[in-house]
Amino acid sequence: MPGVASPLSMPTPRRLTPPFLRQLAGDPLGLGRAAQSAHSASLTARTRTADRVVQSICPYCAVGCGQKVYVKDEKVIQIEGDPDSPISRGRLCPKGSATEMLVNSPMRETQVKYRRPGAADWEHISLEQATDMIADRVIKAREDTWEEETDDGEPLKRTLGMHFLGGATLDSEENYLIKKFFTAMGALSIENQARI
Numbered sequence: 013m014p015g016v017a018s019p020l021s022m023p024t025p026r027r028l029t030p031p032f033l034r035q036l037a038g039d040p041l042g043l044g045r046a047a048q049s050a051h052s053a054s055l056t057a058r059t060r061t062a063d064r065v066v067q068s069i070c071p072y073c074a075v076g077c078g079q080k081v082y083v084k085d086e087k088v089i090q091i092e093g094d095p096d097s098p099i100s101r102g103r104l105c106p107k108g109s110a111t112e113m114l115v116n117s118p119m120r121e122t123q124v125k126y127r128r129p130g131a132a133d134w135e136h137i138s139l140e141q142a143t144d145m146i147a148d149r150v151i152k153a154r155e156d157t158w159e160e161e162t163d164d165g166e167p168l169k170r171t172l173g174m175h176f177l178g179g180a181t182l183d184s185e186e187n188y189l190i191k192k193f194f195t196a197m198g199a200l201s202i203e204n205q206a207r208i
């Protein structure tokens with residue numbers, strides 16, 4: 013706590029003084045050094061040891077609360093609410109408060125998993141292979157379901173064979189590109205579960 017002397021650094025007689033008397037000696041609300049234990053004085057917040065702090069937005073829902081991402085040795089060590097955000101003014105809901113786990117959880121999937129038709133187990137494939145497989149399916153679905161015009165000859169130039177449903181972990185820039193990309197391919201069903 014800034015400006016609060018550590019009880020450990022206090023002369024011994026001061027540490028032995030009852031809290032109420034310590035409170036009378038310059039800490040009337042009892043929220044600072046009068047209430048601080050030797051143990052709490054020895055603790056250091058993870059945010060204090062960060063190399064840098066990056067402003068970001070919570071990835072989970074459309075409220076878009078502001079976050080501060082604390083980085084040490086190029087790794088995320090903590091994520092907290094950003095008091096400068098006009099939307100959330102430093103607050104995060106329980107889910108947003110746990111965003112650090114999205115980055116550092118040992119259960120986080122970092123490889124592409126694929127389950128072949130009829131298979132019972134998942135297998136790991138490379139990102140390149142997965143991207144090629146998705147591209148092949150998109151091209152085929154578009155070709156198979158393309159509608160050039162109506163029965164009356166009115167232009168349609170669309171496909172109802174492809175749909176996109178995004179999630180809250182997509183940021184605004186990704187959603188912008190996805191909307192442009194799918195619209196350019198003639199898709200109509202483009203949605204995100206976190207839209208405002």
Ligand code: SF4
Binds near residue numbers: 103
């Ligand atoms: S999930 Fe919670 S913290 Fe994140 S943007 Fe939504 S309300 Fe804010």
